[in-house]
Amino acid sequence: MTRGISTIVETARQLLDQPIDVRGALGHGRSYGIKSQVLLRGLPGISECGLWESLRVPPRAPAFALLTDLGNDIVYDVPVARIAEWVAWCLDRLQEAEARTVITLLPERSLERLTAFHYYAARTVFFPWSRLSMAEALGRVRELNHRIGELASARNIPLVEPKGQWYGLDPIHIRIRHYRAAWGEILQNWLTESQEPVAATGSFRRWLELHRVRPERWWFAGIEHRREQPCRTLADGSTISLY
Numbered sequence: 001m002t003r004g005i006s007t008i009v010e011t012a013r014q015l016l017d018q019p020i021d022v023r024g025a026l027g028h029g030r031s032y033g034i035k036s037q038v039l040l041r042g043l044p045g046i047s048e049c050g051l052w053e054s055l056r057v058p059p060r061a062p063a064f065a066l067l068t069d070l071g072n073d074i075v076y077d078v079p080v081a082r083i084a085e086w087v088a089w090c091l092d093r094l095q096e097a098e099a100r101t102v103i104t105l106l107p108e109r110s111l112e113r114l115t116a117f118h119y120y121a122a123r124t125v126f127f128p129w130s131r132l133s134m135a136e137a138l139g140r141v142r143e144l145n146h147r148i149g150e151l152a153s154a155r156n157i158p159l160v161e162p163k164g165q166w167y168g169l170d171p172i173h174i175r176i177r178h179y180r181a182a183w184g185e186i187l188q189n190w191l192t193e194s195q196e197p198v199a200a201t202g203s204f205r206r207w208l209e210l211h212r213v214r215p216e217r218w219w220f221a222g223i224e225h226r227r228e229q230p231c232r233t234l235a236d237g238s239t240i241s242l243y
Helices: 005-016 080-096 108-112 116-126 134-155 176-190 204-210
Strands: 021-024 036-038 041-043 063-067 099-104 217-220 223-226 239-242
Touching: 005 021, 005 063, 005 176, 005 204, 063 080, 063 176, 080 099, 080 134, 099 134, 099 176, 108 134, 116 134
Parallel strands: 021 239, 063 099
Antiparallel strands: 036 041, 041 217, 217 223
């Protein structure tokens, strides 16, 4: 989600056809329940961040939510049952906010196509601390997808299975050339009425602007930093708040 934030914001803006108030909790390797560290940057768990406090103020317009990137905790060796509990907690908070939510499953098909060489190469690049074997990882992916499917079914929440062609040698990040189609298809599930899929217009300026923003709370080299939110206001009046 971090890599595609510019496309996601523009897709949502076009889909809803109005300025939007974006409140997000994202970040490379972000955990849903524990503080995570990638290189020198640390972030609180999604379920522990300031996003939920911000939702205590009722939105001025209908709320829409996206839960994605659910697999990072697998490589942190968090039990699948615990990950599912964190996701369920987030879904309960979004339900209280009356948000229309969509969930993406883990890219199981993409991961199953991997050779052992590509799996261990990807693990070394993206999660160098992990010692999770390929068989263990795939087993946990299937189990977590099953549990997420049960949660979505019980709450009548749209569930999107990522398409295998969205991915390349990198099995967990959508390829840039598929950003517009993929995020358009995923976010289309927010709408209850059929509508032509939207395709976000590219903008290097918007991409650069959104990749330079800072969340409410983060750590760098062990030192805590804070940033007042919203952290950015776009030209059309849309606001961006990150937690």
